[in-house]
Structure formats: structure tokens, C-alpha cells
Amino acid sequence: MKATGKNSKKITATDSTGMPLNGAPDIFSLPITAWLNNTSAGLLVTNEKHRCIWVNDIFSQYMNHHTPLHYSYTELIRYFKPMVEPNFPLEAKMKALRKEKKPWFGWEVPFINGQTWEINYLPIFNGETFSGAIWQAIDITRRHHVQEEIKRNEEKFRVILNNLNAAMCETDVNGNITRVYESFCRLSGYNEEELIGKNITDIFVPENNRAFARALRRKRLDENVPLVYDMEIKLKDGSNRWILASSANIYDRHGNITGGAGIHMDITHQKKLQQDLELARRQAEEAQRAQKDFLASMSHEIRTPLNAIVGMAHLLEETRLDPQQQEYVDILKNSSAILLGIVSDILDISRIEAREVQVNQREFNLRELIQSLRNTFEHKLGRRPVKITAELDPSLNTWLIGDDVLLNQILINLLGNAEKFTNDGEIAITATQESWQDNKLWIRFLVCDTGIGIKKDKLELIFKNYKQAEGDIREKYGGTGLGLAIVKQLVEIQGGNITVEERTGFNTCFSFNIPFLDSRRPLTTQAGKLSRKLLQRSFEDARVLVVEDNPMNLRYIMSLLEKYKINYQLATNGPDATWFLEARQYDLILMDIRIPGMNGLELAQKIRADEDQPNVATPVIATTAVAMESTATMARAAGITDILTKPYTPDQLLQIFNKYLNEDETELIMEEVQNLSGFEFNNDLDVKYLTDLYESNISYAADLFEIFIRTIRDEIVKLQGMVDNQKWEDMKFQVHKLKPNFAMVGLTWISAKMQELENYLRINQETYATDITRLFNEIKEDVNKFYPLVEEEYGKMRDFIDTPSE
Numbered sequence: 001m002k003a004t005g006k007n008s009k010k011i012t013a014t015d016s017t018g019m020p021l022n023g024a025p026d027i028f029s030l031p032i033t034a035w036l037n038n039t040s041a042g043l044l045v046t047n048e049k050h051r052c053i054w055v056n057d058i059f060s061q062y063m064n065h066h067t068p069l070h071y072s073y074t075e076l077i078r079y080f081k082p083m084v085e086p087n088f089p090l091e092a093k094m095k096a097l098r099k100e101k102k103p104w105f106g107w108e109v110p111f112i113n114g115q116t117w118e119i120n121y122l123p124i125f126n127g128e129t130f131s132g133a134i135w136q137a138i139d140i141t142r143r144h145h146v147q148e149e150i151k152r153n154e155e156k157f158r159v160i161l162n163n164l165n166a167a168m169c170e171t172d173v174n175g176n177i178t179r180v181y182e183s184f185c186r187l188s189g190y191n192e193e194e195l196i197g198k199n200i201t202d203i204f205v206p207e208n209n210r211a212f213a214r215a216l217r218r219k220r221l222d223e224n225v226p227l228v229y230d231m232e233i234k235l236k237d238g239s240n241r242w243i244l245a246s247s248a249n250i251y252d253r254h255g256n257i258t259g260g261a262g263i264h265m266d267i268t269h270q271k272k273l274q275q276d277l278e279l280a281r282r283q284a285e286e287a288q289r290a291q292k293d294f295l296a297s298m299s300h301e302i303r304t305p306l307n308a309i310v311g312m313a314h315l316l317e318e319t320r321l322d323p324q325q326q327e328y329v330d331i332l333k334n335s336s337a338i339l340l341g342i343v344s345d346i347l348d349i350s351r352i353e354a355r356e357v358q359v360n361q362r363e364f365n366l367r368e369l370i371q372s373l374r375n376t377f378e379h380k381l382g383r384r385p386v387k388i389t390a391e392l393d394p395s396l397n398t399w400l401i402g403d404d405v406l407l408n409q410i411l412i413n414l415l416g417n418a419e420k421f422t423n424d425g426e427i428a429i430t431a432t433q434e435s436w437q438d439n440k441l442w443i444r445f446l447v448c449d450t451g452i453g454i455k456k457d458k459l460e461l462i463f464k465n466y467k468q469a470e471g472d473i474r475e476k477y478g479g480t481g482l483g484l485a486i487v488k489q490l491v492e493i494q495g496g497n498i499t500v501e502e503r504t505g506f507n508t509c510f511s512f513n514i515p516f517l518d519s520r521r522p523l524t525t526q527a528g529k530l531s532r533k534l535l536q537r538s539f540e541d542a543r544v545l546v547v548e549d550n551p552m553n554l555r556y557i558m559s560l561l562e563k564y565k566i567n568y569q570l571a572t573n574g575p576d577a578t579w580f581l582e583a584r585q586y587d588l589i590l591m592d593i594r595i596p597g598m599n600g601l602e603l604a605q606k607i608r609a610d611e612d613q614p615n616v617a618t619p620v621i622a623t624t625a626v627a628m629e630s631t632a633t634m635a636r637a638a639g640i641t642d643i644l645t646k647p648y649t650p651d652q653l654l655q656i657f658n659k660y661l662n663e664d665e666t667e668l669i670m671e672e673v674q675n676l677s678g679f680e681f682n683n684d685l686d687v688k689y690l691t692d693l694y695e696s697n698i699s700y701a702a703d704l705f706e707i708f709i710r711t712i713r714d715e716i717v718k719l720q721g722m723v724d725n726q727k728w729e730d731m732k733f734q735v736h737k738l739k740p741n742f743a744m745v746g747l748t749w750i751s752a753k754m755q756e757l758e759n760y761l762r763i764n765q766e767t768y769a770t771d772i773t774r775l776f777n778e779i780k781e782d783v784n785k786f787y788p789l790v791e792e793e794y795g796k797m798r799d800f801i802d803t804p805s806e
Contacts, residue, residue, distance in 0.1 A: 042137035048130050050098055052076060059137060073098060085110045097121050101130060108140070116144040170250060172259040175199050175217055187266060189236030204233040220247060221257060230267060242271040281767065302343050309336045314650055315559050358755045359494055361743050363519055364404035366396055370429055373408070377415050377427070385424040393432040396443070401517035406490050411447065413487045414510050418449035425450025428506070439707060440515040453507030454500065542661045544568045547577045547591035557590070560650055564657060574598020581607060585614035588660050593624040593635065601638040608639035619660045679800050682793055685746025698797055704744045705794040712741065716783055723776050728765035735761060745790050750782050
């Protein structure tokens, strides 16, 4: 009989193939011939005596064409045995198959050449008679390697999970546990048998939180999204632990959700640390508030009597004194000035640390500021053999825009240090134009002296709080050790930096730089003439209401009012002040914030609340010993016009009178501005700030408005990217750079928010990340809201400039 097909070997019944010659049908006569001819597997056929009678071409290729054709069963075993792995039980298995004559599938045989075959054994029967067997060989080497790699990865994954603080389990769609890993058992305290089939929520989640846990599972299934959340769970031993869970859906091969897999990390320690940090933060905030309240109280309690001392010393100096009395008054004035300086230093550093110092941009004359300081310290040096010089870059000949108050404080502190430590020689102030960057003029200031100098190994100490270069300096010269610490922080708040440099001819030289805007408006002498004229005015027709309860301060104020020939009315409490205010109109109200019967802020609000009252528009000046920015902010919000901080000198009070009681001069100044400009800003902007800032220079205002319109949206986009990527240090620099821009177009409240944002960025940024994001979003909304108004205002200015005057 023949076997046909392209993959067959031709074998006949008379060939020496071991085929039966007794008339029994050979294996090829059975109805499997088509399969034998067309299979893609390697085939070997044995007859009823287990002799190899046929192999197909594929099997021959497996054997490199050295086939075991006509081999007996024993010879077949000897043929294959050297090819397989040494310890593989090939012979035993083949003998068992011959004996049992039962089908066997999926027998994987490893070969020494690295291959793996899958052997399938199929015995053939003709009725009850055994006719032979078909051996199917499939090369599964590739599949075997893939499976082994999968097993290795699974084992690696299992080892990682079991050794990390990450416990994994799988559940069905109802939350019933279907599989757990060793790490999960270790975390929970249960073994696998105790967990399989149990509901994960019922076992681990406290009853009061189970509804939330089930809602999370529903969200994961319904929205087909992975979830990350933290939750408190209860373990087998009854203890509670916090876990961070990451859960995702599991799918079958058709893409249907069959359940979920979750990785759980024990974060109890981190949670406790977080809670401790939150508690510490709250305690720090409470301590800061307590410190703030203490400073406010201390400020009031010290400054109030000090105000009387300073005031009385000034009044006493104006009386006829003999030389000894004059000496006593000089000592009194000097001692009170030292005490005031100490109190001011402590309050200043506290305000800085509480982030209450804000940079307020306005136009100022740098030459006048430095010249005034030079004159002040010349007077202070007296007959001491010390020359004080001031040198300004000739190019600094325009009005600058910046915070002249903070600059003045920086220079006063540095000059005060120089005056304290210089007994002879020179104190020099210089100001030079350093560079232009981002439309800002950077100015370099130097304050140098020929005093005692600072040793190089002490330079790192001098800018720290309560530190002085040498231990005996406080005993010899006095002071708190805060002056230079205040200077450093005030410089940095404005975006500059300060260092100590070496300069020929000087022993100490402090160098710092600060950025300003250039108004491009030339300096004139008109302002000085107006000030001198104002000082010569009298106030005989003015009526002032004084609200003050401290007898010493009352005595001081009364003396000054009588000296300036001002009509005044006294009230020592809130109800009396209310009665006077309702009875008649005053030209000025001079009021202490802390008065009996009614808070001064409440009284100010009452004055402003009723438009029918006679003093609804009267200037209200608050006299207060609480020198905190928060107090000033609340005062302005209550309707208070200006603030006079105790202790104040007669000149400072006189400046208030000149400012608010001289109607003719006020009208004259306003008329000059109106005649020179005639442009009116939109009331939705800060009109007063813009008017004070630009006065008649609408062309300059238009230039700044144009720059703002052209750049601000791109800058906000940059800030958004920094918020999204939490690049806090970059954002701090960018916010500081942009902060003044908003005030320049009348959006002063956005500048204030930018200052608040900068304050957050200067401290622990990660802790205040939520506040930073919230505040930035508010700023962004304000910018989007008012940007069209700024554009419209710029258009109006261009039209105003282009329209020829009549």
C-alpha cells in the first residue's frame, strides 16, 4: 500500500518497513491519510510492532535529514536520548507510552541545543487491534522562551511586591477578593484562605467610611478610570492604619471589565508626620498672631509715653534755658531718640518677618532725598571732625518711580551705622546708574566711611538678626544688632542685593542696588518753592477736632495747636467725639485709634457712613503708636485719610497741617495740574495714584500703558506655566519683576495681590502651594477683566495727545 502526498515517504506492504504482511490493514489504509499528508507538524509513524515506518519532510528537516526510518522502538529511544537534556526521563516515558497505548498530549521535551518540542502521542486501533501510532512533534522553542520570560517577569514582579511596602490584591466587580499576594497578607495580618471570596470593603474599611469606599469603586467601574486615594483601614489585629491606594480595572480578552487590581502602601508614618506638620503650622501661625498682638501692644505701650517725652523735650527746648538745663534737654532728646530707634528696629524686623512690608511705587526726587539725608547727618555730626559727602551720577536727572520710603530707611540705617562708628574722617554717599534691564533702571548705591571697619571673618555675621561684628560693640556703641539685618531684607524685598566691598581710602563700604522706573520727566525746583511757601502759611481760621484720651499726649498736642494758633476742640472718648462731629463741621479730625467708648476705626466708619453728616468729607488723621502695616490697611479701609505714627515731632505734625489745612495752595496745585493736563482717568482705575504718579505727563503715561498692553498677557502665560510646573523660584523672580507694572496703569489692588503672592513665594513654597495657586488665579481673573479697560484708556490717551490744544 502506498502513502501519497508531497510530505510522505513511499512505503509498500512488501517493503521492509515492518508493515504486516498477514493481510491486516496497514495504518495508511485508515481514514487519517489526508491529515498525515497536510499537517504542518513533524510526524513519525510506528507500526503495531513499534518500528518506525514513515516520517514526513518536516520531521526530516528537524533531524537535518538523518531520520530514524526502520528503527525499532529500542533503537528509537537510543536515537533520541543523546539529543535531550541529560536528566530528562525520555526513556521511561516512551516505555510507559508503549505499554499503556493511551493518547498523550502536550509532552514538552527539552533538547540540549536549546530547542523545546511538544510531543503528542496518538495510538491507532482497527477495532480492538492495535495498528500502530502517530508521533507528532512541534517546535515550540519560541513559545517556550516567551512563557519562561513571562514566568520570570511574574516572579520578579511578585518578589518586588512582596519586598516593597506595597500590598497588592485583585477583586471582582463586587469587591470580593479573588487573588492576594504575600505582601498584602503581611500588611493585613490575614492569610490567603481567610481573604479569598471576602468583600474587601467589609473586611478593612470602618463602617462609617464604607459608603465612600463603595462610591470610589463605582466611579472606577462606571467611568473606567484608575483612582488614587488615601483611606484609613482596620487590620486583623484591630489596629488602624492609613494606606495610599492605587486601583485600576482588570479586563478579559474581549475588553470587558472583570474586576480590579489595587496596590496599597502603608503611609501611616507619613500621615502622622503630615498631621504633626499641620499642627506645627497652626501653632506657628498662632504664635505669629500672638507675636503680632504683642508687638502691637508693646508699640502702643512704649510709644505712647515716649511720644510725650519727645514732644515735651522739643517744647522745653524752645523755652529760655541756662547752659546746664540745655545740656539736660540735649541728653533727654538724645536718649529718647536712642530708645525710639531701638523700638523701631524691633518693630521693623518683626513687620518684615510677618510679611507686612509692602513696596509702594511712587514718583520721587532722588537728588532731594540724598541731599536731605546729607543735611540731616551733617547736623547730627555737629562739630565732630567728620566730613559727609554726596555724589550722584549726572545722568540721574529725572523723577524716578520706586519706594522712596524704603530707600530712605535703608540709607538712614547705613548712614546711622557710619555715623556711630566714625569719629573722624569721611562718610561718603554715591549713587550711579548701573544698567538697564527689562525697562528698569538699576542704580548702585555706596555708603562708605573711615570708621572702625569690619574684620573679614565677621562679614557673614553682620546681616544676621541681633548680631554685631564684635562682642564689645553693644557695650561701647549700643544698638540692637538689627540695623543691617533690616537693611538687607528691605533691599531684597525691592529686588536688589547688598554686599560689603573694599574701597581705597575707606574702612567700610556697603554697596547695594535697587531697580527703579524712569519717568523721563526732568527734575525742576518748583516743588521746593511750593513747600517753602506752604510752611509760611498760618492756620488761624481752621478748626480741628482732637480725639485723644492720654493726658500727656493731650498736653503735647494742645501746646502745638496753640503755637500754630489753630482753633481746636477736645474729645477724650468716642461718644463725646460723635456729639461734636454731629454738631458742626471741622476742617480736620486728629484722632487716636485707641479711644475709650468706641474704637477709632468704628468712629471713622461712622463719620463716612452718613452723607448728610457735616464731616463726611473731612480729612481724618489717625495718630497711633501701633506701627504695623495691618493697622494702616484697616485704617485706610475704614475711611481714615492719613496716619501719623507716634512718637511724632512738631515738624511732622506741621506737615499734616500744611497738607490738609491750606485750601488756597491745594486749589493752586490742582489748578496747575488741570491746566497742564486736562486728561481724566477712568474711575474704575486708581485715579488718585495715577494723578500723583504722572501729574501732567500723559505722554509718559501712554508709553507705560502701551508697554503693559503689549507684554502683560505673555507674562501671565509664563506665570501660568510656572504654576503648572511648580517652578516656585522662577515664579518668585517673575512676580517681583511684574509687580509694579499693574500700579503703573492704575491697577494698584493687583499690585497688592502680587506683593502678597511674592510674600508667599519667599517662604515655604510647598506648604503654601494651594494659596499661591489660588492667589494667582485671582490675579489672572482680574487681569482678564480689566485688560480691555486699560486698552480703552490707552486709546483715549493717544487721542488726547494727538488732538491739538485750542
